[in-house]
Amino acid sequence: MTDAHRHSAGAPPISQEWDLYTEEEHDRWRRLYRRQMEILPGRACSEFLEGLKKLDMSRGIPNFKNINKSLRATNWEVVGVEGLVEDKHFFELLSQRLFPSTCFIRREDQFDYIVEPDIFHDGFGHLPMLMNPVIADYMQAYGKGGLKVLDDPVKLKQLARLYWYTIEFGLVQTPDGLRIYGSGIVSSPSESVTSLELTGRLRVAFDLIRVMSTEYEIFHEQDIYFVISGIEHLIEVTMRDFAREHVYESVAERPIISAGGWVPCDRLYGPNPKRV
Ligand SMILES: [Fe+2]
Numbered sequence: 001m002t003d004a005h006r007h008s009a010g011a012p013p014i015s016q017e018w019d020l021y022t023e024e025e026h027d028r029w030r031r032l033y034r035r036q037m038e039i040l041p042g043r044a045c046s047e048f049l050e051g052l053k054k055l056d057m058s059r060g061i062p063n064f065k066n067i068n069k070s071l072r073a074t075n076w077e078v079v080g081v082e083g084l085v086e087d088k089h090f091f092e093l094l095s096q097r098l099f100p101s102t103c104f105i106r107r108e109d110q111f112d113y114i115v116e117p118d119i120f121h122d123g124f125g126h127l128p129m130l131m132n133p134v135i136a137d138y139m140q141a142y143g144k145g146g147l148k149v150l151d152d153p154v155k156l157k158q159l160a161r162l163y164w165y166t167i168e169f170g171l172v173q174t175p176d177g178l179r180i181y182g183s184g185i186v187s188s189p190s191e192s193v194t195s196l197e198l199t200g201r202l203r204v205a206f207d208l209i210r211v212m213s214t215e216y217e218i219f220h221e222q223d224i225y226f227v228i229s230g231i232e233h234l235i236e237v238t239m240r241d242f243a244r245e246h247v248y249e250s251v252a253e254r255p256i257i258s259a260g261g262w263v264p265c266d267r268l269y270g271p272n273p274k275r276v
Contacts, residue, residue: 013079013093016103018063025105026060032111032120033058039192042275045172045179047135047231048186051128061105062123071127074136078127088150094143099130112189115219125183126167134231135181139167141238148243155248158212162237165211165226171195171203172228177272178203181231191221196272202260203227205267208237212251215259223260227269 037058041049055062055070064078071077079093081100093100101122106114114121129135142163149155168184178196185191194201202224204210211226228234242248257263 013098013100014082014103016064016080018061018065021061021105028105028108028111029061029120030058033124035189036124036186036192039189040180040186042176043180043192043196044186045174045181045231047132048128048181051131052124054131055127057124057127061119062127064101067123067127071130074131074133076130076136076139078123078130087146087156091143091146091150094139095147096143097136097140099126099139101126121183121187125187128186129167129181129183132231134234135167138234138238142167145242149248152248154252155242158248158251161212161214161216162208164216165214166206166228166234166237169195169216169222169225170228171225171269172231172233173269174230178227178269182225188221194221195225197274199271201225201271202262202266203269203271204262205229205269206233207265208240208247209250209254210257210263210266212247213254214257214261217259 054073055067057067064080068077074097076097076099078099078101080103082103090100099122102117102119104118105120106118110118130139142159146156146159149159166182168182170180170182171178171185172181173179180186180192180195185195201222204224204226206226206228214224216222240247
């Protein structure tokens with residue numbers, strides 16, 4: 001399985017069993033939610049904050065049945081899954097506008113950090129952006145693209161980097177400065193700040209070939225983020241036929257760039273000013 005798709009999980013979809021969550025688990029969700037909401041206004045992009053508001057998830061672990069009524073706006077659905085699974089299933093689900101979400105919530109001793117994705121990462125982190133029509137189409141196109149290259153591990157790896165540096169850890173340029181749209185960032189209290197404000201992190205203008213050539217680290221905060229010029233920027237990426245335009249070959253011709261590596265043609269962004 002490709003690491004970038006780690007939030008995808010077991011086949012076939014499972015029932016969420018929402019009634020079985022305990023009050024303690026709902027309370028944990030509410031505290032995770034509140035903590036992020038103290039940090040994200042002015043840091044997350046407006047598309048995320050608008051989507052979050054529409055999904056109305058502040059009162060406890062969301063019930064997918066209710067969430068799906070809202071996700072009809074972009075013709076998506078969230079489905080419960082468990083455990084980790086191979087790329088094929090993940091791509092199949094996305095290509096059908098089905099988003100796989102884990103159902104379990106992290107334990108109390110994992111409150112600040114959890115290695116594997118839980119429902120807070122998948123639900124809070126991913127679902128709000130699926131309310132955005134551009135992201136909704138981008139995710140489906142990504143799934144369809146993945147299905148075309150299932151038998152090619154090199155191309156799969158290239159695609160996984162694209163997912164990682166957009167859906168999971170993407171930043172977007174706005175008139176007010178850089179903002180977060182990546183789910184891995186918005187669901188992390190520390191990276192929600194460091195991704196934007198820490199000097200020493202690389203923030204590089206998005207370039208498709210550059211992104212697909214760049215390795216990533218999964219066990220600590222990112223050293224590098226790629227900045228799109230607006231959420232609509234992802235339409236340009238989506239509308240390309242990677243195979244016909246020889247995108248994969250162009251990537252393969254270039255050296256692999258290590259996570260956090262800098263190359264001379266990178267256009268760099270400075271950090272956002274520190275907030276007081
Ligand atoms: Fe994720």
